[in-house]
Amino acid sequence: MREGVNLQRYNTFGLPAIAERYLALTDVGQLSGEAFTEQPALVLGGGSNLVLLERIPGLTVHVLLSGIESTDGNGRFRVRAGTDWNQFVRYTLERGCPGMENLILIPGTVGAAPVQNIGAYGAEVAEFITAVHAWEYGKGMVELTPEDCAFGYRDSRFKREPGRFLITAVDFNLSERRPLKLEYGAIAEELERAGITDPTPRDVANAVTHIRRSKLPDWFFLGNSGSFFKNPVVERSHYGNLRETYADLPAYPIDDAYVKLPAGWLIDRAGLRGAGNERVGTYERQALVMVNRGGASGGDILAFSRHVQETVAEKFGVDLEPEVQVVGNQD
Structure with missing residues (x-):
């Protein structure tokens, strides 16, 4: 536990904000400790999708749990909440498990994805989530079904009930082969520009990557x-x-x-x-x-x-x- 920590380098906007108290979560065993009897004011992942004001009262928990916790080799994954989202999407494509190619290059972490129900170019992460593992304050560890999560457009139960849950891992199912989502014009135009008439999931991922990099600034520089x-x-x-x-x-x-x-x-x-x-x-x-x-x-x-x-x-x-x-x- 540290006091008076500046979160400027922990948010993609690069905004100065002083956390009254700061705790790095590196092991789920910490959740049963004394610090977690209190609901945090802020659960921080990759620091994207946030506007931080100058003072963050109470406790800020920085979720640094990362890595693939388990996989069955057939498109089912359990991923720790602090894992970089883009790295996970690339990991699934490299292992022949397509589906989330439209969601590539979205900044943030896996644990933040269900909170916002992130989406891009006609796809939403809720399509692929089978369970969310979380610490519920006052109860302990819980496993929530997609119905429990109450996903909506850029919305979820986690967003509507802030401070109730701290997500530790997310289960994904990419075993089902879905048709490619090409209805957003920018993707079709990019594939046509590249001369691709029969695209693969990797082609779509490359097209989305090119589109995002051509239109969106790198938060490290701006x-x-x-x-x-x-x-x-x-x-x-x-x-x-x-x-x-x-x-x-x-x-x-x-x-x-x-x-x-x-x-x-x-x-x-x-x-x-x-x-x-x-x-x-x-x-x-x-x-x-x-x-x-x-x-x-x-x-x-x-x-x-x-x-x-x-x-x-x-x-x-x-x-x-x-x-x-x-x-x-x-x-």
């Missing part, structure tokens, strides 16, 4: 949390009204009543791609990504994000909801 806002879901009637003015507005069907709109397109067409100030703004190649240009605080990020929300709502009548988790207090 602090960011990836996609800052969820893609909003609107009624088809509202989408039809918008199409009368913006004929090129893309949409992805949800059901007969609703469609999903690309938040990045809305922010871009609101004139906000590359906007901001010397500390914070949107990335010039992808408006959906907020970046720390140098010296930004969590408060700076939040203030600019509210400006983006207000501008998009005024122009399109669409409310943007942050995808990131905000933790801490401002000075």
